[in-house]
Amino acid sequence: MILLIASVGALLIVAVVLFLVQFYRNPERIIPTGNNIVSPADGRIISILRTTEKEIMIEKGAFGKIKAMAKDIGKDCYVVSIFMSPVDAHYNRSPMGGKIKKILHSGGKLLPVNTFENGLQNENNQIIIENKKMKVKVIQIAGFVARRIRCFVKEGQSVGKGQRIGMICLGSQATLVMPSKVKLIVKKGQYVKAGESIIAELP
Numbered sequence: 001m002i003l004l005i006a007s008v009g010a011l012l013i014v015a016v017v018l019f020l021v022q023f024y025r026n027p028e029r030i031i032p033t034g035n036n037i038v039s040p041a042d043g044r045i046i047s048i049l050r051t052t053e054k055e056i057m058i059e060k061g062a063f064g065k066i067k068a069m070a071k072d073i074g075k076d077c078y079v080v081s082i083f084m085s086p087v088d089a090h091y092n093r094s095p096m097g098g099k100i101k102k103i104l105h106s107g108g109k110l111l112p113v114n115t116f117e118n119g120l121q122n123e124n125n126q127i128i129i130e131n132k133k134m135k136v137k138v139i140q141i142a143g144f145v146a147r148r149i150r151c152f153v154k155e156g157q158s159v160g161k162g163q164r165i166g167m168i169c170l171g172s173q174a175t176l177v178m179p180s181k182v183k184l185i186v187k188k189g190q191y192v193k194a195g196e197s198i199i200a201e202l203p
Contacts, residue, residue, distance in 0.1 A: 031162035041174035098131030162195030
């Protein structure tokens with residue numbers, strides 16, 4: 001009996017170690033050249049929205065949501081959300097080269113049920129990247145329970161397209177906000193890779 005318990009325990013430990021190795025892997029990527037915007041995350045595209053609203057509400061799965069500004073990117077924007085499953089690499093990459101214009105971090109919270117925006121609000125980190133052509137925003141969104149977002153960059157720092165800019169741990173979503181002048185080349189349901197898959201092309 002003791003031997004059986006020890007064997008089960010050992011198998012569980014091995015399974016946990018293998019899961020963590022898979023989850024925290026940091027693969028190299030081939031960054032495409034040209035005038036394009038690449039995916040900030042590995043995962044499946046769950047939403048593509050075009051909006052002229054100044055402020056947007058982004059849903060996080062069945063539970064949770066975050067509020068974000070769209071007007072700081074443009075009057076007319078595309079909002080592309082990518083779900084990162086446990087089997088995806090969870091490092092985030094810069095969708096284009098430029099300078100980190102602004103970083104805004106917000107912790108998760110539970111709002112009173114009698115408010116208009118009731119329910120769960122997830123921890124999120126919003127990174128605005130700007131170059132001579134345009135501005136884009138990468139929003140790292142963590143799960144409500146596992147609130148662990150890591151940001152590797154600082155305001156004023158220059159980054160290259162496909163450069164690692166952060167990581168989201170244990171359940172996550174990444175959303176990319178772009179001005180509508182870009183030409184989208186992805187569709188809802190498509191699987192993309194951070195730093196490698198082209199999301200949009202510039203005119």
